[in-house]
Amino acid sequence: MVNVSEASQKAQVLIEATRWIRRFRDRLVVIKLGGSALEDPQVVASLLKDVVFMESVGLRLVLIHGGGKAISAAMKKSGIQPRFVQGRRYTDPETLEIVTQVLAGEICGDLVRQINDAGGQAVGLSYLTENVLLAEKLLLPDEGGIPLDLGFVGQVVEVKTEVLLKTIDAGRIPVIPSVAVDWAGQRYNVNADTAAAAVARRLDAEKLIFLSDVSGIYRDRHDPSTLLSHLTEKQCRDLIADGTIDSGMVPKVEAALDALKAGVSKVHVIDGRMPHSLLLEIFSDQGIGTEIVA
Numbered sequence: 001m002v003n004v005s006e007a008s009q010k011a012q013v014l015i016e017a018t019r020w021i022r023r024f025r026d027r028l029v030v031i032k033l034g035g036s037a038l039e040d041p042q043v044v045a046s047l048l049k050d051v052v053f054m055e056s057v058g059l060r061l062v063l064i065h066g067g068g069k070a071i072s073a074a075m076k077k078s079g080i081q082p083r084f085v086q087g088r089r090y091t092d093p094e095t096l097e098i099v100t101q102v103l104a105g106e107i108c109g110d111l112v113r114q115i116n117d118a119g120g121q122a123v124g125l126s127y128l129t130e131n132v133l134l135a136e137k138l139l140l141p142d143e144g145g146i147p148l149d150l151g152f153v154g155q156v157v158e159v160k161t162e163v164l165l166k167t168i169d170a171g172r173i174p175v176i177p178s179v180a181v182d183w184a185g186q187r188y189n190v191n192a193d194t195a196a197a198a199v200a201r202r203l204d205a206e207k208l209i210f211l212s213d214v215s216g217i218y219r220d221r222h223d224p225s226t227l228l229s230h231l232t233e234k235q236c237r238d239l240i241a242d243g244t245i246d247s248g249m250v251p252k253v254e255a256a257l258d259a260l261k262a263g264v265s266k267v268h269v270i271d272g273r274m275p276h277s278l279l280l281e282i283f284s285d286q287g288i289g290t291e292i293v294a
Contacts, residue, residue, distance in 0.1 A: 017283040024282065025058035027206035028168070032196035034066035036213035037272030038107070045114060047211065050278040051173065052120035060168045062199055063122075064176045066192030067107045074098050086140050087248065091151040091189040099189045103177035104128050111175050122173040125163065127181050133195060134158040135180030135188045154180050154188025156195050159202040197255035201262035208259050209281070210252055211272030216290030217253070219244060231292045233257055253292070260294040267292040 031051065037043050055061050071089070072082045075098055083090040091099060104126040115122035125132045135154030139147035167174045176199070178192035193210065200208040217239070219226035231239075236253050239245040245253055256267035270277045270289030281287040 017279075020283045021057045024206065026060065028060040028062070028203055029054070029207045029209065029282075030062045030064065030196055030200040030203065030205045031209045031211060031278070032064045032066075032192055033111075033211045033272065034068070034192050035211070035272065036069075037211050038065065038067055039069060040273065043273050044111070045118075046275055047272055047278065048111065048114045048120075049118050050276055052115060052118045053279065054282070055120055055173055062164060062168070062174050062176065062203070062205075063111065064178065064192055064196040064199060065103070065107060065111060066178050067103050070107060071099050071102050074102050085148055085150055087251065088138075088140065088150050088153050088191070089189060091153050093152070096152045096187060096189060100127070100179050100187050103179050108175055108177040115173060115175070120173055121171055122175050123167060124175045124177075125167070126177050126179055127187055130163060131181045132160040132163050132174070132176060133180035133190065133198075134160070135182055135190055137182075137188065138190075152186070152188050154182070154190050156180055156190055156198040159199050161202050164199070164203065191251060191255075193252045193255045194258075197259040200259045200264045205259075205264050206266075207282070208256065208264050208267045209278065210256070210267070210269045211278070212252070212269060213271065213273060214249075214269070215271040215274070215288070216269050217245060217249065228290055229287065231290060233260060233292070233294050236292060256292050260292065265293075 051061060051063065075082050075095065078098060080094060105128065108124040108126060112122045112124045133156050136157050138150060138153045138155040142148050164174055178190050178195050180188050180190045196208060215227060217228050217231065219228060236257060240250060240253065259267055268281055268289055268291050270281050277288055281289055
């Protein structure tokens with residue numbers, strides 16, 4: 001027997017979502033998946049079902065992923081001790097092989113398979129198939145301004161937008177690992193947050209969404225009630241300056257601000273581990289994470 005009350009609630013949710021679905025139909029959204037959300041198979045499966053739903057109701061999607069903890073685990077298995085410099089993984093030739101295999105060979109392929117199994121159509125775009133991220137070597141200055149050599153760590157300097165748009169127009173969801181290649185064919189380990197921001201900038205995306213393992217940006221990270229649901233660029237700069245935004249959140253927010261400057265309308269930071277966080281953030285009257293606007 002049909003539970004009328006439960007069915008009525010589902011209908012009300014759909015009605016609320018309708019105006020948001022109409023508003024964002026045919027709009028391009030870049031989603032970055034990373035952090036602890038990638039570690040739980042059930043969380044990943046739920047997220048990818050939401051991705052398929054979003055594509056089914058007319059959003060044009062690009063999915064970019066990292067996989068830092070999986071890389072560290074693979075390095076440990078190979079007897080290589082991970083080393084980080086200014087928050088970046090030092091990438092020697094042995095580490096590069098592990099990084100690229102885990103990201104492009106394992107995680108990307110698994111995400112594509114799960115999207116396809118959930119009823120969507122996805123394709124992995126990397127140096128193993130068709131590369132879309134072009135990079136150059138990244139040199140970060142130390143405290144004295146002297147460039148630090150991080151090995152095969154790069155920064156995205158160009159995106160093959162025509163390949164991405166052709167893929168999206170064909171009804172497929174591009175899945176891109178955070179591995180880039182330079183013009184000579186050399187592979188580089190790149191930061192997934194900044195790679196996602198670069199893609200969002202080049203594609204003039206409506207939204208850039210960071211699926212993280214935190215619910216957003218807090219005034220006090222130890223107090224859930226201090227979640228900041230809406231921030232402007234200036235407010236973000238002030239929070240970085242006073243140390244409220246620190247450590248790993250800084251490059252994420254910096255990437256968000258770069259995307260906003262280039263014309264991306266909004267950037268969202270949400271907890272990918274929360275059930276249906278993607279849908280709640282985009283298709284409901286009240287989001288659940290932090291949105292950053294220019």
